[in-house]
Amino acid sequence: MKAIICNQFGLPDSLIFGELQDPKPAKNQILIAVEACGVNFPDVLIIQGKYQFKPELPFSPGGEVAGKVIELGEGVTQFQVGQSVLALCGWGGFAEKVAVDVDRVFAMPPGLSPEIAATTLYTYGTSFHALKERAKLQEGETLLVLGAAGGVGLAAVELGKLMGAKVIGAASTDEKLELCREKGASETINYTSEDLKTRIKELTGGKGVDVIYDPVGGDFTEAALRGIAWKGRYLIVGFANGEIPKIPMNLPLLKGCAILGVFWGQFSKLEAKQSFQNIAQLVQWIKAGKIEQHIRKRYSLEESPQALQALLDRKMLGKGVVLI
Structure with a gap:
């Protein structure tokens, strides 16, 4: 099968377009013919060996796919060959086929296109979990979103x-x-x-913001934290800046605030029932036209490294998608 191949950890320009052996579904796995794959910041990290998980080389990046089931592994009974699905594969999505554990596969809701399905889970799933379960955002509160024009940031807005x-x-x-x-x-x-701190204070009449959503990190984290309200909640979502900040721990004490980690991938595994409910709510909002993914650009499979470079250069507004 055709695929984008990572033979050694490095930057997007080290990836090659070539042939990999077709995957076979193991027990409790499904083989999917990929139609679309979302482009996400973890893809940039995983090809550099900087993510929480390190796949064995060679591999294809791409962790969020939509497509059709073409083969069932032993023990799989809840899906059928030919069924449209979306899946969280972790990696392997920038390829014509990918094998995915059945508990990471979801039936495609009727009326949802593959490109919308493949660009929704990571960004909207992460942001909804962050605001709903972690921050417990309330109506009337003030939310500050850093990196607000990126994939997860725009979803949080x-x-x-x-x-x-x-x-x-x-x-x-x-x-x-x-x-x-x-x-x-x-x-x-x-x-x-x-x-940043001065403008937060000006825009909130000196009170500060109730919730801060931070997928950026770097120098902006401390500046934003200094603008948080009493009993505010600071959401640590990621480090697109490339630098993991060191936070002066007297600030949470003085602000009476909470610093909360957001790891949606782990949440979706350990709290699968709640994650399914969140996804169902997001799909309902998408079909009702209440939220709409902003797809910045569509790429061919061969152009996938360009999509990752745009993310790395922080030039991707909204979301990119690879169509196969």
Whole structure:
């Protein structure tokens, strides 16, 4: 089968387009003919050997796919050959076929296109879990989203607005901030030209923000934390900046705030029932037109490394998708 191949850990330009042996489904696995694969920041980390999991070389990146079932492994009875599904494979999605554990496969809801299905789970699943289970965001609260024009950030802006919060979107360019306003941010901060802490205080009348959603890390984390409200909740989602920040621990004490980790992949495994309920709610909102994925660009399989480079360069507004 044709695939994007990682033969050694490195940057996107080290990936090659070539042939890999067709996978075979093991016990309790499903073989999927991939139609679309979402492009996500963990893909950038996994090809560099920097993610929580390290697959054996060679492998294909791509962890969020939609396609059709073409073969069932031993013990699989809940799916049928020919059925449309979406799946969280971790890696292997930038290829024509991928074998996935059955507990990471979901029946495709009617009316959902493969490209929308393959770009929804990571971004909206992560952001909904973060705001709902971890922050327990309440109607009328103020939510600050860092990296607000990226995949998970834009989903957090849209979901925060839908959940009744006042949303402040923070990003690095005016183009990105305009997209944030289109998705529901009532206020924006350009943190390359404005002081983040000062602007937070100005926009909240000195109170600070109730919830901070941070998929960026780096220097912005401490500045944002200094602008959090009393008993605020700070969500650690990721480190797109490339730097894991060191937080002065006197700040949570002085603010009476909570710092909460968001690891949606682990949540979806350990709390599968709640994760399924969240996904069902997201699908309902998508079909009702209440949320809509912003797909920045569509790529061919051979162009997949370009999609990962755009993520690495922080030039991807919204979400990219590879169509196979």
